[in-house]
Amino acid sequence: MIKIDCEKRLNENFKISVNLEIKKGSFVCLYGASGSGKTTILRLLAGFMKIDSGAITNGEITLDNGRKFMHAKQRKIGFLFQDYALFENMSVIENLLFAKKDLQKAGEMLKFLELEKYANFAISQLSGGQKQRVALARALMQSPEILLLDEPLSALDYKIREKIQDYLKKIHEKFRPTIILVSHDISEIYRLCERVYELKNGSLVREGSPSEIFLQTSGSQKFSFRGKVVALREAGGVNIAIIAVGAQLCEVVLSVSEARDLRVGDSVSVGAKAFNINLKKIEENND
Template identity: 50%
Template sequence: MIKIAIKKELFGVSQKMELDVNLDIKSGIFLALAGQSGSGKTTLLRCLAGLEKSSGEIVVDDEIWQNDRLFLAPQKRCIGFVFQDYALFENLSVEQNLLFVQKDRALCDKLLKMLDLSNLKARYPAKLSGGQKQRVALGRAMMRRPKLLLLDEPLSALDPTLRTKLQDEILKVHSEFGTTTILVSHNPSEIYKMANLMIELENGKIVKNGDPKHILLKTQGSQKFVFSGTLLSLEKLDSIYIATVSIGQQITQIALDEQDGLKVGDKVNVSTKAFNLNLSKG
């Protein structure tokens, strides 16, 4: 069991706010953290890792990492941290990057094989693709057999095909090692596929907590689906308006009877009702 009960003052997008998280989660779970930029997701990860100080308590499998008398340094916490920018040692080969963490060649070889890196073990980061670098970063994080694997949007810079492949790699490692994994992601399909628990933060507070399927599939009234997107343009054509909306990696157009106060740049929801597409502010 992992107990998190911490508070920390921080600056949000437009004002000061307090990160205030009180949460108990089962060990071995895959947790996804969602929420707008500036809601406190990355700060929460950094507090768990000991990279930032907060008040309160963190207990992992009965081991106290933090309370009002104790604060374990990051190197004394059994964590693996994968950043968006890889943070590899450029002067070390793939194999050396993993062995730098721990001189366990058997574990290194196992991870290289699991992550399809065995043929690249002598290569240096400058000669790797983005997806290969991310697999090295994941392998290096797992060299400590961490109790907590913290993933801060590690796949956001990758193309959709490679992103899907890396999702599979992360799930394979998570299952093999039985670690507790916490992933920060803005991608609903990624959260739906990977996580068995989802938490959404808003202004530093938990506003949603539960099964990703129930949270992400929740609709209103008789709507059959709801997708979030961004309004790219709104043009009048005869007696109707044509709204162009970006949803994930795709762009679609919707015919509207009225402008309804919409303006370019608005976050919007696209939904169906009685087989018609509806568009409303998000």
């Protein structure tokens, strides 16, 4: 179990004060408004900052308790940033070898993330999605026990984000690190994470599964909202779509024709009259 029970004052008006436990090997999310303390918690866990009081532990290992402080390089933690943080003056393979001088391991990571043909490319020659995969490969070079993701996909378009999400799922399934994601994207959280820790003003205010935190299934008000399909599933012979509408998720039971035509990522119009919810696919212009 990873335990974060600590305080850290950033200025006279803001203090981190949290007590949370994360199961080792799980994929979880820190969620909350900008300025709620999510990135600071990642930085404290990574060893980029020291706590003021309390303790951060990884199983039996103390990372920081105010007296004992383990430096970032000793913590077996990988960190993935939104802006990639790659060395532009180095090639793809050189970026990986900078993290760990192990050519065999670098080759394995490039193959796993389908980057082999880009090994000798300059970073400036890559697309945003390719750069993020290189950053992922570099973060994996030292076989981290914990992988911290600070909104790494927010600058990418939906289709590229979805592809990188697939790689993140593969990484978690194959290497089983504890992955802690900071994200505002409800569909991303629902698709990837087992548990959500919601923060407000530096404190934990709620935790639960993505469905417990975000899913809204009750109510009879008339409405019509634009949403996006984040998951499709079958339950008891009934087809169900999970739709992201703003910062919430809703479940919609589909007709046979609706289920046949819908795909994850489709934009839809969600409307209701009384208790009957209707779903209409929106044909988007990709020009």
